[in-house]
Amino acid sequence: MPRPSALRLAAGLLAVFWLGLVGGAVLVWGTAAAPFEIFAGVFWSSVWCFWLARVWLGGPMAIGLMRVAVLGIGSILLVGAVLAAGVSGGGVYPSQGIGAGAALCGVAGGLLLGREDVKRWSRSTARVRVVRQPPDGTAFDLRGAALRQGRGMFGCLMLVISVAVLVVVGVIGATLPEDRGVDAPDYLAFMAGVVLVVIIGIAGYIRINLRAKALGVLTVTERGINEHPWPRIRSAALSYTGEAKTVNGVRRYPGARLDLSFHDEPGERHLALPGDANLHGSIAAALATHCPDGTFLGWVPRTTR
Numbered sequence: 001m002p003r004p005s006a007l008r009l010a011a012g013l014l015a016v017f018w019l020g021l022v023g024g025a026v027l028v029w030g031t032a033a034a035p036f037e038i039f040a041g042v043f044w045s046s047v048w049c050f051w052l053a054r055v056w057l058g059g060p061m062a063i064g065l066m067r068v069a070v071l072g073i074g075s076i077l078l079v080g081a082v083l084a085a086g087v088s089g090g091g092v093y094p095s096q097g098i099g100a101g102a103a104l105c106g107v108a109g110g111l112l113l114g115r116e117d118v119k120r121w122s123r124s125t126a127r128v129r130v131v132r133q134p135p136d137g138t139a140f141d142l143r144g145a146a147l148r149q150g151r152g153m154f155g156c157l158m159l160v161i162s163v164a165v166l167v168v169v170g171v172i173g174a175t176l177p178e179d180r181g182v183d184a185p186d187y188l189a190f191m192a193g194v195v196l197v198v199i200i201g202i203a204g205y206i207r208i209n210l211r212a213k214a215l216g217v218l219t220v221t222e223r224g225i226n227e228h229p230w231p232r233i234r235s236a237a238l239s240y241t242g243e244a245k246t247v248n249g250v251r252r253y254p255g256a257r258l259d260l261s262f263h264d265e266p267g268e269r270h271l272a273l274p275g276d277a278n279l280h281g282s283i284a285a286a287l288a289t290h291c292p293d294g295t296f297l298g299w300v301p302r303t304t305r
Contacts, residue, residue, distance in 0.1 A: 003058075004117045011056050013109035017070060018048045020102020040190060047162050054155055055113070058125030061156040067113040074106035123278075137221025138286045145274040146212035154204050161200065165193035218258070218271065220286040225260065230292050234261045237297035238273075238284055244299070250277040253299060258283070 022041060054062035081100040112118065131141045173186035224230045241255035258271040273280065287296045 002121075003056075004115070004121050006112045006115045007056075007058075007118050007121065010109040010112035010118070011052060013105040013112070014052055014055070014066070014070060017074070017102045017106035017109060018045065018052075020098050020105065024099040024102065043194065044162075044166065047159065050155075051159055054152070058122045059152045059155070060122045061152050062159075063113050063118070063122055065156050065159065067110045069110075070106040071110040074103040074110065077103035078107070131217055134219060134221050136223065137219060137290055138282070140218045140220075140279065140283060140286075142215035142218050142271075142274055142279075143212045145276050145279050146215050147208065149274050149276055150208035150212060151205070154208060158197065158201055158204070162197055165190070165197060169193065215272065215274070218283065220283070220290050222290055225258075225287075228260065228262070230295065232262050232264060233295060234263050235297055236260055236287055236291060236295055237300045238280070238287070239300045239302040241302055241304075244301075251281065252277045253280055256280050259300075 022045065025041065051062060051066060055066050077099050081103070131139045131144075133139055169186050169190045172189050173184075176184055176186060219226050225233065225236065237259045238253070239257055239259050240253035244251060244253045246252070252275075254275070256273040256275065258273060260269045260271075261267075262269075273283065284299070288298075
């Protein structure tokens with residue numbers, strides 16, 4: 001499915017939006033910008049570029065979070081520009097004009113991201129691609145699905161953490177005098193925040209990779225499930241915790257896992273599944289197709305994790 005024109009236009013508008021914000025800040029700073037302020041501008045520009053790259057690649061969470069952010073920030077900037085013009089008797093500074101223009105681009109980009117064709121394309125990029133298929137069944141790359149979802153969710157979380165650092169630094173800076181030095185608490189807080197964000201990012205991605213590696217590949221064939229033949233399997237069920245909901249026509253099962261019981265051993269074996277609704281539906285269809293009669297129990301709610 002090709003990338004929709006609305007997303008291409010939205011990405012361009014969002015790039016202009018950020019350039020407008022940076023240009024307005026440069027006009028306000030003039031030639032008095034401190035090296036630390038330049039560093040802060042470069043840092044947040046890098047965060048924005050990473051975020052915009054996730055939007056361009058179709059990350060559903062990145063697109064949703066971007067839409068909320070630009071609509072909120074753009075609306076605030078527009079209201080602020082109108083109030084500032086009213087207070088100054090209709091006079092508009094160049095920085096205010098650039099900010100208002102950037103805000104309009106941001107709002108337009110946010111509206112484009114909410115189009116239905118953009119949502120459909122984004123969902124299509126998130127669909128799980130299976131590994132090399134066996135001739136008598138289907139193989140599902142659980143590791144790849146977990147990596148895609150985990151990295152997408154964690155990337156959005158890192159964006160939220162970065163914004164939180166900015167808010168904390170801004171609140172600290174607002175309480176300090178204008179003539180504070182480069183060793184002021186807000187500068188130190190920003191540098192500590194950058195270090196913390198980097199540490200969280202590295203540790204988070206290592207954890208995601210380790211958890212995804214343990215999932216491996218699930219194979220459902222006419223012969224059995226993975227290395228377990230059907231004559232050995234007493235029952236196979238897909239269980240979940242909480243309440244299943246239908247979102248955008250797809251049934252979502254929280255805490256999904258595959259539960260297997262065997263004739264030759266007590267208890268059950270459990271295989272956690274990535275939280276991808278399309279993957280859940282595909283696995284359920286494969287089990288319903290290949291399981292012997294009475295073996296597949298379907299979706300079963302459970303009370304324990």
